Amino acid sequence: MxxxxxxxxxxxxxxxxxxxxxxxxxxxxxxxxxxxxxxxxxxxxxxxxxxxxxxxxxxxxxxxxxxxxxxxxxGQSIGRILGRRAFWSLDLRVSPHTLEPRPETETVVELALAALTEIAPPVLVADLGVGTGAILLSILSERLDARGVGVDVSELALRQAARNAERHNLADRTLFVQSDFGAALAPVFDLVVSNPPYIATADIEQLDATVRDYDPRLALDGGIDGLDCYRTVFRQAGSMLRKNGRLIVEIDPRAHDIVVDEAARHGLIHLASADDLSGRPRAVSLGAPRS
Ligand SMILES: C[S@@+](CC[C@H](N)C(=O)[O-])C[C@H]1O[C@@H](n2cnc3c(N)ncnc32)[C@H](O)[C@@H]1O
Structure with a gap:
């Protein structure tokens, strides 16, 4: 140069x-x-x-x-270098402790907004593994009657999400909580969304360097088969969702049927799936377990 x-x-x-x-x-x-x-x-x-x-x-x-x-x-992405990334209609700040939000995650937001049309306001939303706040803040920016709790195990990710909430004037409708996914939550949520880590541990080394070397390992590693976090979240669903509440999770398109089966094992009802822009199933909407 x-x-x-x-x-x-x-x-x-x-x-x-x-x-x-x-x-x-x-x-x-x-x-x-x-x-x-x-x-x-x-x-x-x-x-x-x-x-x-x-x-x-x-x-x-x-x-x-x-x-x-x-x-x-x-090998660093432009978003990492500039410390910011456009997602939905928001300009989000990213840090070394947060995943850089991906366009395909907007599929979760679309499915969530569709689900919220069937829920009477005011609505309460939780985002498990909130990272920069991408999903939660996008939902709240569209639904002015919604309030939300962002959960992450990483305190530094939570701080970043809180800063992004401030920047977008959403701080008064958000609360950020450190927890192992939904462990700290009560069954008061109409909607729970999550883009959990879902890369199988052994596959992390094969990822593109832009992801492998710069996104936090904590945001990627889904355990031996990539499904550990789904099992945790599905197990917790009954103790965080209200009756008729919805759980919407992002998935690896190749794991669609396995995730839906795993959800069914925990009593969750498969209501809908949504494709990302490349036409692959990227998010599933699940109904609260019948008690
Ligand atoms: C794939 S990233 C998603 C970030 C953001 N929601 C997005 O879609 O851009 C997964 C997030 O889950 C968080 N995480 C990992 N293990 C967790 C756990 N046991 N409890 C809560 N959050 C966890 C990570 O710190 C990371 O922020």
Whole structure:
């Protein structure tokens, strides 16, 4: 990549050098990645990039961009490098202690909002393994009558979720609790959502480096068969859901039938499944066990 030798350098030259380096390295979306890094790091809009390509950039900013581009080439995602990620309609801050929210997790939000149309307000929602708060905060941003509890075993993830709630003016409708999934909850919830860790331990090493080396292990590891956390959450369902309450979980599409069978073993009723944008089953909606 371009060395600038301590001199001011033109915006267009910087942008082109980052884009070319990303293309040559075979990154999947080099142009988009370069544009995001350049606009966010240099504080310019995409429109300025086009309208004012000869604008001069100070050496310290150019150096910062260079370091971030190197991190991308070393395998970090743009979201991790910038410390933020767009999810649903929210701009979420991520930290080394939180999973970077994925677009496919929006399937859980869609299924949750559909389920909430059948529940009389006010509604109480819990998100088990809340991470950045992606699922819970998206639901609350759409349903102004809902309140929610975000649960995580990681105190540092909880802090990040609470900060994201503040940033989106949702702090007064949220509470964050450290717990082993639903262990600390009472049976008062209309809806429980969860995107639990579901990668089988032995498969973690085969993951893309962007995930394996940067997402927290605690957010990925689902035990020997990847199903440990589902078993825990399903076992807890009866002691956190109200009568007619719903449990909606994200799944690995390949594990759809196994997860539904496991849920049935715990008395949960399979109500619906939803596909992600690649047409694979990504979330299942389950009815509270009949007592
Ligand atoms: C796959 S991440 C999901 C994060 C976020 N909900 C999302 O969808 O982006 C799983 C989360 O579960 C949390 N977690 C792992 N084990 C847990 C446990 N025993 N109890 C509660 N949370 C747990 C992790 O810290 C992590 O934040």
């Amino acid at each position: 371009l060395e600038h030798g301590g001199h001011e350098i033109e915006l267009q030259t910087l942008y082109t050098s980052v884009k070319n380096a990303f293309r040559e390295a075979g990154l999947p979306t080099p142009d988009l990645d370069a544009r995001l890094l350049v606009t966010e790091t240099l504080g310019v809009s995409t429109a300025q990039l086009i309208a004012n390509p000869r604008r001069k950039i100070a050496p310290d900013l150019a150096r910062e961009l260079h370091e971030k581009a190197k991190a991308r080439l070393a």
